Amino acid sequence: MTTVHDLTIGQLAERAGVATSALRYYEERGLIGSHRTSGNQRRYEQATLRRVAFIRAAQNVGLSLEEIGEALASLPEGRTPTKRDWHRLSRAWRPRLDEQIDRLERLRDRLDGCIGCGCLSLKACALYNPEDELAAEGTGGVLLEPGHDPEPGDLRRGRR
Amino acid sequence: MTTVHDLTIGQLAERAGVATSALRYYEERGLIGSHRTSGNQRRYEQATLRRVAFIRAAQNVGLSLEEIGEALASLPEGRTPTKRDWHRLSRAWRPRLDEQIDRLERLRDRLDGCIGCGCLSLKACALYNPEDELAAEGTGGVLLEPGHDPEPGDLRRGRR
DNA sequence: CTGGAACCTCAAGCTCGCATGAAGTCAAGC
DNA sequence: GCTTGACTTCATGCGAGCTTGAGGTTCCAG
Numbered sequence: 001m002t003t004v005h006d007l008t009i010g011q012l013a014e015r016a017g018v019a020t021s022a023l024r025y026y027e028e029r030g031l032i033g034s035h036r037t038s039g040n041q042r043r044y045e046q047a048t049l050r051r052v053a054f055i056r057a058a059q060n061v062g063l064s065l066e067e068i069g070e071a072l073a074s075l076p077e078g079r080t081p082t083k084r085d086w087h088r089l090s091r092a093w094r095p096r097l098d099e100q101i102d103r104l105e106r107l108r109d110r111l112d113g114c115i116g117c118g119c120l121s122l123k124a125c126a127l128y129n130p131e132d133e134l135a136a137e138g139t140g141g142v143l144l145e146p147g148h149d150p151e152p153g154d155l156r157r158g159r160r
Numbered sequence: 161m162t163t164v165h166d167l168t169i170g171q172l173a174e175r176a177g178v179a180t181s182a183l184r185y186y187e188e189r190g191l192i193g194s195h196r197t198s199g200n201q202r203r204y205e206q207a208t209l210r211r212v213a214f215i216r217a218a219q220n221v222g223l224s225l226e227e228i229g230e231a232l233a234s235l236p237e238g239r240t241p242t243k244r245d246w247h248r249l250s251r252a253w254r255p256r257l258d259e260q261i262d263r264l265e266r267l268r269d270r271l272d273g274c275i276g277c278g279c280l281s282l283k284a285c286a287l288y289n290p291e292d293e294l295a296a297e298g299t300g301g302v303l304l305e306p307g308h309d310p311e312p313g314d315l316r317r318g319r320r
Numbered sequence: 321c322t323g324g325a326a327c328c329t330c331a332a333g334c335t336c337g338c339a340t341g342a343a344g345t346c347a348a349g350c
Numbered sequence: 351g352c353t354t355g356a357c358t359t360c361a362t363g364c365g366a367g368c369t370t371g372a373g374g375t376t377c378c379a380g
Contacts, residue, residue: 008326008327009327010326010327011323018329019368019369019370020326021368021370022369023369023370024328024329025367025368025369029367031371031375037376039327039328039375039377040327040328040329041326041328041374041376042327042328057267059367060263060267061264062222062265064367065366065367065368066260067364081163086373088281094268097267097268098268101261101268103221104257104260104261107217107220107221107257108257108261110252168356168357170356170357171357179338179339180356180357181338182337182338182339183342184338184358184359185337185338197346198349199345199347199348199357199358200345200346200357200358201345201346201356201357201358201359202358220321224337225334225337226336242326297335
């Protein structure tokens with residue numbers, strides 16, 4: 001499998017549009033793999049380029065490297081992922097994307113009315129705590145909102 | 161203007177659902193203001209609650225405090241913002257929200273096809289660099305993608 | 321065979337958005 | 351007037367996601 005088409009870290013970095021330091025970091029975090037030359041230099045398979053592209057796309061959406069790593073972990077270890085593998089992985093993410101799009105659309109659509117009317121600061125507001133509406137249960141991992149503390153306040157309880 | 165209805169930092173924190181340390185930090189960053197009692201304690205106007213709510217909502221969408229600060233800076237300094245002020249601010253943000261929603265939708269809609277078909281790693285791909293398609297000029301500040309470096313790579317140039 | 325670019329491994333540093341702790345001050349109920 | 355809890359500043363820490371630098375090694379074109 002170690003063919004002449006393997007990429008050096010510099011080549012992968014340039015073609016993926018990331019820094020070499022980032023690639024080493026991804027490897028340290030277990031997001032990508034590599035093998036080594038006899039001189040201990042990293043060599044990457046072509047397929048790694050796709051993995052890196054996936055990582056960057058996922059980061060764009062606001063996912064942490066840990067979450068991305070979990071997703072990538074579902075890809076086969078021994079062989080190069082097939083189209084079917086990627087397809088399965090991408091399907092798993094659709095709900096998350098949909099949810100985030102929903103949040104954004106709610107924010108956009110309510111920004112005028114909600115902020116303008118004053119409910120933003122005075123009543124329970126979907127703009128401020130969008131999940132109360134749809135799901136009382138935690139959906140497990142809120143995109144783009146780390147450290148979401150559970151204490152109740154006026155903004156979630158109503159005016160008191 | 162310093163009425164009996166001013167809020168202590170603890171009250172504001174509870175009602176906004178944030179920690180007091182966060183409020184001090186926002187103030188340090190110039191996102192919110194306060195006045196002081198004779199004993200040097202912070203007091204907040206009611207309107208600050210709205211500002212904080214806005215900050216949290218914007219953070220939810222993935223905006224940095226700096227970006228939020230710039231937006232808030234367009235609000236009047238001397239007086240309590242009116243509905244009209246908030247309305248103007250929200251209008252200014254619509255394009256940014258729309259753009260981000262677009263990105264997400266493109267990502268969602270192409271995730272299956274694009275990743276599955278292999279174009280993700282082999283050709284210029286809207287999933288990976290969505291802005292090349294619509295705007296050659298920088299639109300000024302890419303949501304959710306800090307440190308977006310300008311070096312060209314295969315993923316933006318095509319296969320070479 | 322040699323020079324220089326590209327690679328290697330640590331270790332330390334940086335930005336963001338706060339949280340935490342120490343040491344002291346203020347406010348309010350009894 | 352005293353206690354107690356909420357407040358003050360300032361410093362330090364934290365986790366994520368890298369970047370930078372030092373000091374050394376490998377690769378390859380000439």
